[in-house]
Amino acid sequence: MITVDGLTKRYGQLTAVDEVSFTAEPGRVMGFLGPNGAGKSTSMRMMVGLSEPTSGTAHILGRRFGELPNPGREVGVLLDASAQHGGRTGREILSLAAGTMGLPKAWGDAALERVSLTPEEARRRVGNYSLGMRQRLGIAVALIGDPDVLILDEPANGLDPAGIRWMRDLLRGFANDGGTVLLSSHLLHEIEVIADDILVIGNGRIVARGTKEQLLTEGGTLARSADPAALAAALRAAGHASKQASSGALHTEADAGTVGQVALATGVALTELRAADSTGLEEMFLALTDDSQRDGLRDETDTKTEGTAA
Ligand SMILES: Nc1ncnc2c1ncn2[C@@H]1O[C@H](COP(=O)(O)OP(=O)(O)O)[C@@H](O)[C@H]1O
Ligand SMILES: [Mg+2]
Incomplete structure (x- = not known):
């Protein structure tokens, strides 16, 4: 369970995240959809204690991230898959993660298996990985501590359609076992394939929310x-x-x-x-994308997107 209440982040004049509130429930995969610059990464960074909110709170399993006794055992995080050290092999990165969390090294092998990276691939340096392989490795790191909650920022980035279906099945299985998943994407299609619930963010604000069925049949x-x-x-x-x-x-x-x-x-x-079907959502999403590309029109676009507020 993830509970976010009034989460806000200001950078000087810019309100990157503006009063975001939602609950992500166990057993469900929630997609956090918004165009580039909408505030997805900033929101997620605040949820996992990497950025201090200007106001508002985020709780994971009822506690702030910093209050979790062994965060890696409770929440798996993938923030930026391209940030992994390129000189290390996949296996080394997992061993290090296992060490940090005080886990047996064998858990690293189990995580590799869950993301379908072969032993041969795990021996290669990450610098030689495709973006899709990096995403799989990043997800393995997120899964290694057998957490109850996953927070994944753009995990489908760089995956081909088969990879996106693979991720859907993996996250579906995780949720079916009682886990809570929050994943972000700037692509409607990815969220449509993977998520049960959808939260749409534009210019830092939540502009629509609902189950996928609700949002798609309102079309x-x-x-x-x-x-x-x-x-x-x-x-x-x-x-x-x-x-x-x-x-x-x-x-x-x-x-x-x-x-x-x-x-x-x-x-x-x-x-x-x-x-x-998704045309209604798609039109709204295209309008958001247009808006966020026009710098300096923030105030007008904010009032414009309010009309679709859920
Ligand atoms: N450290 C920072 N300092 C100033 N502005 C930032 C910082 N991080 C993000 N922003 C701005 O906040 C907004 C939201 O960014 P971000 O959360 O990365 O969006 P998304 O992940 O949805 O693409 C953008 O306008 C971005 O330029
Ligand atoms: Mg981002």
Whole structure:
């Protein structure tokens, strides 16, 4: 269990993390999704005691990180997989981690096995690892102390689609055994594949939250037609707002049956009609990404994203 309450970090004028609150429950994988610069790493660094919050608190298993008797046995952390010492071999890094936590060296081998790094790979220097191999090794280090909680910053970075599915299965198994997982990503697709619950952060603030199903089914309907303007007008007349999605299709909260009826009554032929699924989340996420790329517009974008607050 991770409990975060009003967590805030200011760097001078910049509020990198702004009143972030959430609970990550045992048995679930929570995805922390936000564009680059949104405040994911800063939040996670505060959770694991590497950065002092300006205000607010983070508790892991009911205690602040610094109060955990043997943190590595309770929470596994992967912050920056590229930060590992390139001159050491994978096996050496795991032995060192085992030593620091007072664990038998054999636990290092067990961790290697859990992340599917072969003994031959473990004998290579990390400097020669691909990013994906570094991520696996980083996860092995996080798992070595058999913790109850995992906090992983962008662990799927550099993994191919098969690697992302592998990580989903690994984290699913960890959660099924009663563990709590918080992982961040700047890619919606990764979070969609891996997470049960989603927390969306933009400009330091939580802008949406819910189970994956909730966030994906709130997506409404997508309708493509030869005459989107006429369809939009007919939907409006029937009391349903719509907007043109970036793909050119109309996106509306009305269900597919309603859109079909309206199109029939108006004589507009539909060329595609389907549940928008993740499109709603994707559009919101794209808007956040746009916003965070425009420096200096922070105040305006903050009020803009508030409209979607969960
Ligand atoms: N040590 C620091 N000093 C000043 N600004 C920082 C520092 N660390 C992060 N920031 C800023 O805080 C914001 C959030 O960064 P970060 O938490 O790394 O975002 P994310 O991990 O979501 O990409 C960014 O604008 C970043 O430039
Ligand atoms: Mg980051």
